[in-house]
Amino acid sequence: MQGPVKWEGLELGDTFSIISIGFLVGYLILGLYAGRNTNTVEDHCVMGRSASAFLIVGTLIASNLSSVTFTGFTATVMTKGPLAIISQFGASVTGSLILGLFVGKYFYRMKLLTLPEFFSRRYPGKAASLAASLIVVVSMTAYMVTVMLGTTVVANSLFGWPTHITLLAVMIAITLFTVVGGMRSVVVTDTAMFVVFLLAALVIGPSVVWKLGGFENAISLAQQKASYIFDWYGTEPGVRGFMNVLEMNVLSFLMVLAAPHLLSRINIAKSEREFGKAMIILAVALPLLIISLLYPFSFFSLAETGVEPVSAYVWVCRNLVPVLIGSLGLAGVLSAAISTATSLFQQASATLSCNIIKDFFYPNMSDKTLLFVSRVSVVVIAVIVYFGSLHPKIGAATIMYAFLFSTAAFAAWLPALYLGVLWRRATTSGAVWSMFVALPLIIFVAIGRQRGWLPAWVPTNVVGLIAAFAVMVIVSLMTRGDEGNKIYDLVRTQEG
């Protein structure tokens, strides 16, 4: 391990920390530079609909993966086997392709600034739009608190800084470039971060196998001590193993198809085709990144280092690869966490300003005022997230509720989103009822499973998804079509 670096008697940290901080400063400068020409609301929310396929791939992968992928998933493949957890990225890839090649174009044609805007156009009236806006603001803000808590844990272990200092430094950096540059800054820095952790994954993962003397040796050791590595269910056989794989796949599918911070990337593309192109590139890059990173870590326990599973990734970066590559790997963890946080941040603030403040309180607001309000919204949400993340008790509770609420929200509104552009008979009543019935049901199942009222293998998201679809279809068939059908006709009948 490299020794501490000192400057005029002040200990700055080791070489890894210094290089990682260098990357963070670089991201900040890049974000500010990218956003220097952001002058309109369309620039701020959807980067003037000018994103190339490469930028869309970069921001989608960076936003989808967080520090959990590097520290949590590597620990899980070590203890439970790699195949079940890697399989969930099959759902991510398939969902992305469905979105890019078949359905995304219908959303793109609506020229949306935010996702809740879809609900106000497709389902006339205030109820669906208000429900969607509140779901986005609350779930994204709460979700961001959990991501920031993860970021501070990683930064603490890397740099040894106190929590409030880490939090303040990271929050100031991302607030600054989200305020100044909006979506453009977020997308450009996301893409830079994606390149960093793709390079890190391609080297850091395989170094575990090199440590064991090559792949043949690793397999030979695994046959004796960890044969679950070769089984699709890992360490959880039977119904529980199957349900585990099913739930993870459905969760990934929901994230790609319905998470606001991922789905919003349709709106930044410069054309329908460019978004489709991005999704087929993603279908190549994501499996390469994930398999290179995660599969080798399933052999890490065979090295008998005595390292805790959750610390394995950091240990490998510090001990098995050259300093520069190790620093790249550690910077990759922070990059992944920050890129997810910025995307959530951007979505929450854009929805608060455009879909709640403007639509419900000041509908005649000028474009210039709305841009100012969007920037103030970023600061307001930053303050909420800062204080939410500072208190460990609030943070711990929020982790659970944010997870439950976010996944519930995604499953609850997925039928309203997709049937809205795929089924002409979808009605406003169907959309509102499906969201208001599925949301509490999913929260009930999640809490029931945790407290033992329901079997642990009952997949919360599958239950919610089935309920939301059923209610949406039944209520839509029982009610009459409305003005929203015109939007369906517009997006479905465009000349190619």
Add this chain to the structure above:
Amino acid sequence: MNCKTGLYCVFASLAVWLLIITVIVLKLPVKMDTVVMLSWPTLPGVLGGWVFYRMDKNGEWGTGECKVVPGDEKTGEYALNEKA
């Protein structure tokens, strides 16, 4: 428009899949589980690339614009598309 983009992705996905088969799967004592579970993230890219190639060839991409009656964007009221 580069109509070969889809084909490039077909070949790239196939290359990633073949890499996984040769570097990982062929060396394992139990192969079937790993083949299935690692093909699930990689092989959809082959199909996706092919579909994208066909869409390019057939000119199936739209311009991304809806036919909206001028002035209606502000009121939120949209007219039916002429082709509807």
